[in-house]
Amino acid sequence: MDEAETGETVPGHLWLEGKTLVHLRHDQERPTHMPRGPAKRTGPGFLNPAMAPARTRSVLLMADALEHGWLTKADQPLRALDALCATGVRVRRWRNEIPEVHQNRLRITANDLDTFALNWLKRSHNAYPPAVSVDHDPEDDRYQRPAMGEMNNGIYTMQNDARVTLLEAGYQWVDLDPFGSPVNFLDAAVQGLARIGFLEVTATDTAALTGSSQGSQFRRYGAKGIVDSYAHDDAVRVLLGLVATTAARHDRVVEPVLALFDGHHVRISVKVRRSREGASRVLENMGWRIREDNGTYRFVQHPTPEEVERGSGPLWVGPLWDADIAGRITEERALSVCAPTVEEVAKGVEMGLEWSEQDSEYASRELRRSVRYIADAADLMSRDHTLYHMDDLPNMAGTGRAPKMEVLFEAIREAGSAAARLPDIDPFLVTDAPHDVVMQCVRERI
Numbered sequence: 140m141d142e143a144e145t146g147e148t149v150p151g152h153l154w155l156e157g158k159t160l161v162h163l164r165h166d167q168e169r170p171t172h173m174p175r176g177p178a179k180r181t182g183p184g185f186l187n188p189a190m191a192p193a194r195t196r197s198v199l200l201m202a203d204a205l206e207h208g209w210l211t212k213a214d215q216p217l218r219a220l221d222a223l224c225a226t227g228v229r230v231r232r233w234r235n236e237i238p239e240v241h242q243n244r245l246r247i248t249a250n251d252l253d254t255f256a257l258n259w260l261k262r263s264h265n266a267y268p269p270a271v272s273v274d275h276d277p278e279d280d281r282y283q284r285p286a287m288g289e290m291n292n293g294i295y296t297m298q299n300d301a302r303v304t305l306l307e308a309g310y311q312w313v314d315l316d317p318f319g320s321p322v323n324f325l326d327a328a329v330q331g332l333a334r335i336g337f338l339e340v341t342a343t344d345t346a347a348l349t350g351s352s353q354g355s356q357f358r359r360y361g362a363k364g365i366v367d368s369y370a371h372d373d374a375v376r377v378l379l380g381l382v383a384t385t386a387a388r389h390d391r392v393v394e395p396v397l398a399l400f401d402g403h404h405v406r407i408s409v410k411v412r413r414s415r416e417g418a419s420r421v422l423e424n425m426g427w428r429i430r431e432d433n434g435t436y437r438f439v440q441h442p443t444p445e446e447v448e449r450g451s452g453p454l455w456v457g458p459l460w461d462a463d464i465a466g467r468i469t470e471e472r473a474l475s476v477c478a479p480t481v482e483e484v485a486k487g488v489e490m491g492l493e494w495s496e497q498d499s500e501y502a503s504r505e506l507r508r509s510v511r512y513i514a515d516a517a518d519l520m521s522r523d524h525t526l527y528h529m530d531d532l533p534n535m536a537g538t539g540r541a542p543k544m545e546v547l548f549e550a551i552r553e554a555g556s557a558a559a560r561l562p563d564i565d566p567f568l569v570t571d572a573p574h575d576v577v578m579q580c581v582r583e584r585i
């Protein structure tokens with residue numbers, strides 16, 4: 140039996156994610172900073188360091204909701220559930236890194252089916268408690284069967300099928316981070332939300348979402364894809380489309396806040412509101428992306444059979460982000476909320492953390508990278524825009540090569556339009572400039 144189950148000692152070795160001490164299995168190598176792919180090994184207790192940026196953004200969004208009151212009013216609690224919490228790194232980061240002034244409003248529930256993972260969570264949380272101790276009784280109105288779970292220094296843990304936990308109480312914040320596709324959990328997640336809620340969904344089945352695995356895409360998402368430069372954006376929009384239509388079936392309407400293709404996964408974050416009228420209009424934001432002969436695309440709602448041949452969909456064709464909220468997700472904000480202070484690192488070292496100055500430097504670089512380009516692209520991503528893969532521009536413009544990104548952006552801005560870089564593993568320009576203006580700027584600036 141593993142130490143995590145016996146509870147004898149804290150197993151593994153220490154690592155710092157954000158400003159939270161996490162412990163890794165003794166046979167898991169220290170993560171390299173800025174990992175770009177999924178962990179090579181998986182299994183109970185393995186921390187996937189490639190998901191750290193997504194957890195950082197989750198902390199920042201929650202801090203923003205509490206600070207700006209866009210989910211619950213300033214004096215009211217926010218009930219948050221990580222329905223598939225594994226070893227609980229996300230919930231522990233919420234509890235440890237959300238600014239202290241908001242901590243007493245947070246009600247955090249962590250659920251997983253796996254005993255080993257939950258024990259791991261509790262051991263970590265007890266051995267490395269949050270900076271500010273927050274404890275409260277489980278609320279009666281929330282847990283009709285309080286005996287089901289266990290309160291532990293501000294984190295209520297439950298061991299259920301996620302679909303049961305999701306339906307137990309009205310959460311304002313639900314995180315769904317399954318292995319692979321989230322489709323099995325979406326109905327329960329939407330039904331379990333309060334009247335106004337926030338849903339964050341991760342999907343790692345990118346082959347299905349992009350259409351490189353056509354059968355799975357059709358079965359899971361009811362969509363057809365084309366694997367070209369727009370496949371990442373298609374993946375985001377296919378998942379958003381499924382979440383929006385699922386919400387509509389339960390008389391809810393979604394408002395996207397952030398939606399990203401982050402290498403090996405897609406993550407979308409949406410506000411969800413009860414509104415029959417809004418739900419009835421969901422198809423206004425659904426459509427197809429039709430490829431044009433000039434290399435770009437347009438969205439249509441009702442494609443002809445010929446357009447379907449060179450189209451991907453059905454997918455979400457509405458705005459992808461909330462300009463104000465995403466506009467506040469800056470590198471400075473990531474550092475101020477999630478970077479450990481010198482004292483916090485020193486405290487970790489006292490507890491056995493091995494952390495050099497170089498680690499601190501890499502960690503702050505990774506925090507910056509987690510949110511890089513988001514604030515700059517926020518305005519464009521919340522309204523009509525066109526994406527261009529930088530590698531496609533030479534062919535499109537007939538120039539043989541493309542200008543440097545920043546040079547091109549400047550030219551587009553000088554021509555009176557907006558331009559920004561999309562946060563994606565590939566270099567994408569996002570702009571509201573007409574196509575001929577983009578082509579002219581490419582030709583002028585090479």
Ligand SMILES: C[S@@+](CC[C@H](N)C(=O)[O-])C[C@H]1O[C@@H](n2cnc3c(N)ncnc32)[C@H](O)[C@@H]1O
Nearest residue numbers: 223224225229251252253299300301316317318
């Ligand atoms: C990708 S992990 C979650 C990672 C976690 N959110 C994090 O940030 O570290 C998926 C988890 O879902 C759990 N799981 C799978 N099916 C489940 C179900 N039906 N109900 C509850 N938990 C489930 C697994 O035990 C696993 O721990």
